[in-house]
Amino acid sequence: MPKLTGIFSNFKDLDKIPIADISRWLKSQDKVRTLEDFVANRMLYPQTVPITSSDMEVDFAIFREAITRQPNLVYSESQNTIFITHELVIRFPPLDKLLNVIVKSVSIRGVAKIVLKEQKNTNVLGSIVSLPLPQGDQVTVVVGGKSMNLKVGIVDIIHITKPKIDLKIGENPLVMAYGGKVGVIIDLRRK
Amino acid sequence: MNLYETSISANMRPRILRNRFVHVKRVILGLGKILVKTGTEVQPEDVIGRSNFTPGFFAINIAQKLGVRPSEGLKFLQRPLGKAIYTGELLAFKKNFLGKKVVTSPTDGLIEFYDAKTGDLRLKYLPKEVPLASGVYGCVDYVDPIKGEVLIKAMVTEVLGVFGSGKERNGLLRVLSLDGLVQKDQINDEGRQHVLVVGSVLYADVLKKAVGYGVTGIITGGINARDFKSMGVSIDPRRRIGSDIGVSVVATEGFGHSPIGEDLANVFKEYEGKFVFINGNISQIILPSNSSDSILALRKIYLPVTRAPIVPPEVSLGGVSVGTQIRIIWPPYFGAHGKVVAVDKTVTVLESGIATFLLTVETPKQKIKVPYPNVEII
Numbered sequence: 108m109p110k111l112t113g114i115f116s117n118f119k120d121l122d123k124i125p126i127a128d129i130s131r132w133l134k135s136q137d138k139v140r141t142l143e144d145f146v147a148n149r150m151l152y153p154q155t156v157p158i159t160s161s162d163m164e165v166d167f168a169i170f171r172e173a174i175t176r177q178p179n180l181v182y183s184e185s186q187n188t189i190f191i192t193h194e195l196v197i198r199f200p201p202l203d204k205l206l207n208v209i210v211k212s213v214s215i216r217g218v219a220k221i222v223l224k225e226q227k228n229t230n231v232l233g234s235i236v237s238l239p240l241p242q243g244d245q246v247t248v249v250v251g252g253k254s255m256n257l258k259v260g261i262v263d264i265i266h267i268t269k270p271k272i273d274l275k276i277g278e279n280p281l282v283m284a285y286g287g288k289v290g291v292i293i294d295l296r297r298k
Numbered sequence: 299m300n301l302y303e304t305s306i307s308a309n310m311r312p313r314i315l316r317n318r319f320v321h322v323k324r325v326i327l328g329l330g331k332i333l334v335k336t337g338t339e340v341q342p343e344d345v346i347g348r349s350n351f352t353p354g355f356f357a358i359n360i361a362q363k364l365g366v367r368p369s370e371g372l373k374f375l376q377r378p379l380g381k382a383i384y385t386g387e388l389l390a391f392k393k394n395f396l397g398k399k400v401v402t403s404p405t406d407g408l409i410e411f412y413d414a415k416t417g418d419l420r421l422k423y424l425p426k427e428v429p430l431a432s433g434v435y436g437c438v439d440y441v442d443p444i445k446g447e448v449l450i451k452a453m454v455t456e457v458l459g460v461f462g463s464g465k466e467r468n469g470l471l472r473v474l475s476l477d478g479l480v481q482k483d484q485i486n487d488e489g490r491q492h493v494l495v496v497g498s499v500l501y502a503d504v505l506k507k508a509v510g511y512g513v514t515g516i517i518t519g520g521i522n523a524r525d526f527k528s529m530g531v532s533i534d535p536r537r538r539i540g541s542d543i544g545v546s547v548v549a550t551e552g553f554g555h556s557p558i559g560e561d562l563a564n565v566f567k568e569y570e571g572k573f574v575f576i577n578g579n580i581s582q583i584i585l586p587s588n589s590s591d592s593i594l595a596l597r598k599i600y601l602p603v604t605r606a607p608i609v610p611p612e613v614s615l616g617g618v619s620v621g622t623q624i625r626i627i628w629p630p631y632f633g634a635h636g637k638v639v640a641v642d643k644t645v646t647v648l649e650s651g652i653a654t655f656l657l658t659v660e661t662p663k664q665k666i667k668v669p670y671p672n673v674e675i676i
Binding site: 197 | 533540630649654669
């Protein structure tokens, strides 16, 4: 019989994620005592939505741990593409934060396209670029001929709407990145 | 988004199903005899079977009580191994210049075995004749004399929770609390063979004590997820086949602290002291009709006898509009019941960033606004 489900019904084995793995992402530890009940109720009522920002913070923490264990929910390794659904975007707003969490949870190499899958079509929102980094605290990034120095250790977003753009990070060869509504997310964290 | 272009739906979960016709299973314990046949009409107090049942063993450390080495305990036994002994009779005796020590039997039993390494004497409880009462008004539809099973067609009220664990069991219903916290010292021998209603949350210490005292079932508003997992039970609603920890548990609302909903609380109050069936694995409680008139209705009903596993009614999708009765399934107001008095025509962006339609719900205490995905239709 049809029924309302939700993003959380796609996650396997949520009950097996150690609570400490989820709670480490929370700014406040107030909710830790009731965190196991929270996760269990999410599994029981996956269609429910968080009302408060602190509940949303917990949902993001659960999502982060779930996709670390099941990256195929959002990432196709064979196509090197992040696929996000309209349902995911409306359930985990804002979009920038959602993508930030995905970048930090899924192991991506090179240039991965970000594609939004809607009911009738797909849209390229941009791309994530993760390349080997040189020594030092800063790296030179050239985007569409424009050079900038960015701090190593962070994830940065460059808002570019052009569908394709040339990009060079440090001494790496020139690559072609994809722009769009989101732009180019450059992962400058050392791994 | 405009309401007129979008219809509001929510999940509909059946909680109380009245005047249902089901087969209830009654099984004799141990070896025995079924006394009824197919077609017999029965009342709750009717004995439908008898069996001889040995409820297990009891151990008493003779050596410790006599103050002797375990290897020497056997020689002080006053009744040989293999013989019966009754409560209060002399079991072991030692006398010397320091005085005497007497051990009497704490129970009726068969002196079965003495362990010379530990000093434990094992007594097997004597078999008792146990009558099996019908427990329900109904018609016998099927008898299996080899398995000692009887299926009785009965008219019942079916109560469905949201989560549970444990096989089908039965017992007299006792309400300890509907919305408070039951402590472990409230669980005692009076709960044996009972199905207890324990209030708003179930913790492991209460659960373990209930198992120890032979409580057959526990009904609670909420379950503490951490404690439940520590008992080896999966809390994934998709993996609930065949778990059993020695007692059947049904949660009516969810996980964490949540009073039993008013709708179910009223039913449990109505059935206090009555014989009920509980199946934790499908979160089901069967409350047989208290009226002998139910047999009149049963005579007109044909219910095929089947060995197929029971499938609980599914959660389905229903429309939400003004007047719909709902239950709130996410904090705040988790577990509250009310009626929808208004449906917003435009979306609201919540503090969490989620954009959704809100419902105005009137509960017995107040009017509140709730996102529509956070309710279930009842």
